[in-house]
Amino acid sequence: MTELRIQADPRPLILVTVGTDHHPFDRLIDWIDAYAEQHPGIRVLVQHGATRAPSIAEGIAFLEREWLDSAMRRATAVVTHGGPATITEVRRHGRLPISVARDPELGEHVDDHQLRFVARLDEAGMIRSCASSQQLWATLDKALKQPDDFVLGETEGERPDVVRRAGSLIDLLVTAERGPVDRPLPPPAEHTEMPDVTVVVPTRDRPELLRRTLRAIAVQDYPGRIVTLVVYDHDEPDHSLAEDGGDRPVRVVTNTHSPGLAGARNTGVLAAETDLVAFCDDDDTWLPSKLRRQVEVLLAEPETEIVCCGIRVAYEATEADRILERTTITFADLLRSRLTELHPSTFVIRRDAMVHGCGTVSEEIPGSYGEDYELLLRLARRAAIRNVPEVGVRVLWHPRSHFTGRWQTISTALRWLLTEYPEFRLVRAGYARVAGQIAFAEAAAGRRRAALAWAAATLRARPREPRAYLALAVACGVSPNAVLRALHLRGKGV
Template sequence: MTEQTAHPQPRPGLSDHPDVVVSVGTDHHAFDRLVRWIDDYARRRRDLRFLVQHGHSRAPRDVPGTPFLSGTELGDQMRAARVVVTHGGPGTIVQARAAGHLPVVVARDPELDEHVDDHQLLFVQRLEEAGRVRSCSTPQQLAALIDKALDNPEDFRVSGADEPEQAALRAGALIDLLVDPEPGPAPAGVPAAPQGPADWPEVTVVVPTRDRPELLRRTLRAVAEQDYPGRITTLVVYDNGRPDPSLAREGGDRPVRVLSNTLTPGLAGARNTGVAAAGTDLVAFCDDDDIWLPGKLRAQVRVMLEEPDTEVVCCGITVVYDRTECVRVLERTSVSFGDLLGSRLTELHPSTFLIRRRALVGGCGPVSEEIPGSYAEDYELLLRLARRRPVRNVPEAGVRVLWHRHSHFAGRWQTTSTALRWLLDRYPEFALVPRGHARVSGQIAFAEAASGRRGAALRWIAATLRRRPAEPRAHLALLVVCGIPPGWILRALHLRGRGV
């Protein structure tokens, strides 16, 4: 916790060791509720000494307070105190436990404008269940817990350097990922806009393909016709099929190479085969049934040039289904890990990905070949990339995405269900985002219903509704259980540019 000097209250001397130390952290949201509760309690306990670090909340009226303390000062005060009360911030909880206290914790509530979302409520609930804190949600509970800690101090003491602190630190880092970072200063030394072809970096496009020769040729034409001054090399990776050497094209600034998937059969292995063969810093993905619009690559590479730390850039799409078109554009230019847990964000389609190769080879790792059937491998890759730094987005449609009945995963409901269950197991962070968890479990419910597994579907429907009663996928799954053909529902959704 860093020292702040803006309008500080007179702080007590560090030798005036308080009986009760209260810390609300440094979040810019006020937490007046906890300060008020402490004031009320202190008026009944004139025999105790208090210190309240109140941050951006109002100063306490009846006890000493200070807006901010350095980490060293706060730690010293916590170690000397008899009881420590904190907000639900991971860092403050860890500091209290490191000082030897089982802290009494009041989580900030977003419904009261005390935080941006409910992650403190969820985090504190988990720590309470694990016995790492004692939580309360009313002034009566707070008073009772402080009294209990004063009367039975051994019940509120912990070892200051045990394994639970490391677990809390890991959980704290996880929580931080769920919150949009504060915008930082613009990077220094932004490169000048490229002038000629030599200033634009070469890009390798990886196009996995299987049994769609006509669509593939259309895709390759769209890549070759990009309004991009630099060189574009396309790698066509055949997955479980004989390569067509006639597609290869040498020379010029739009060469095409033809490869066979040498890794795990499936979309993930085919993408990784292409990435391994790429010799450029920038690698783009495009499915063999999608079409890039002419300005797509230029707009994305410009972002990469202006922001050297950016690892992935996406853009919007136009969904084409049964002669209808629907534009799906995400208006924001930055997407966080928390955003992706809350929503798949269909606009961030794999055919829009432009990625720095080093992020895959030496960073978060390649496309996962463990996902059953390679289903949602693109989404899982985005989650890993977003853990490192935000995903950048160009808020305009750059790709025409064809949805059709012959899509690779059409009707493969058991593969879909198995892969999504794998995703929930691999990313426990979903449990901290009820909306996101309900979205995935609702998809599992629909897949189980569509595959005729009525009992499993009903169990997943119930689990989904417990987390989020308004989750539409659970209700769609229930319609399928009741006899509505899943194809009818999918068609109605696809005509609107939507999917389950």
């Protein structure tokens, strides 16, 4: 009957939902009652949960899922508390949420995470936040006069909802002061049988470095079988590298996907016949125990889909260890920081997590720049990334690196990343980091006006972001290569 009343009533509908939290939210009920009294021609329906029922608006403690869905689709405006799940549902039904966050100082919640979460979403344009009765009433008036402004566009309704993805940030917002949650790795254990692993090695015009990489894979102290797939991209394959038989076979194949690093990786992943797949770039070398320790973690934790490890950065005559002491990394952590220690040559992944899970390496990223980071973001949405805090790979930084000097490709790819992951707007440090990288790339490419615009955007998000100042220095004539060399000598990059 409620379903029929919702659909049949011709009056504009304002739906208010306060969720199921046991804390009272009388403040919002009072604001809504006052609005309903002044607008008798508007139907105001309140799902009030454990809070007292409204005296003027219609009230129902709990709405069954199908009725709530129908009301959201029918409503001209939907008012919510600041809970991520409720906001997600409203956006999923194509409505821009009007949110009033619960305030712990008024006894409406246990902490202030709703206040901070709603503030971030409002800043990102994902909701309309109201902190006073006057602000709420004015927003409702606008929704009734200009309802199209509170309906999400067709593109937003069809793609995976931004707020559903952003909901994973709630842990970051709540626990920021306490620091990230970590958990220890399982202790090393003896296994009578270790699974086969396929190592995908994309390569292009680096035969000497490639042979060194293959030798390091062959001498792993891993007791299981390691199949190496050398994927040639934009290069004539060297079939003399192929080795048959034994527990360290090498196969040589040609990239059958889109040209570039992403297509080459996918060629190898899809050709693999093992449950576990590892990546190694053709200019990097594995340390002997690298693979064994990571696979031990995967065997002990069936829910884990990817394990990384630390790196040793080699540049000119210097070497610097980059070890992430964390053992557990979340999606929110990766939005906040790239965590360079999680290098693609350290990845050991369950193949099924990519092929039948989050998808293979993105071939849409311009020039394949940052494809490893984007893959980490998608994997981290599914399950936490695990990391062995030990150096397992020697990573070579050198002038023949594929992206050296490709500043326009780098800028375009990073702008693609910000478009594809609007959640960056919820994490100022993460947004500033990427925007600062774009500013630096634009400056290095000689596009001074674009560099200044991106540097300004960086500083608005985070005034202390050093990449903005590096970009400004390059825009004023400092050599980008000199800046990069100074950073690389310290084992760092832009």
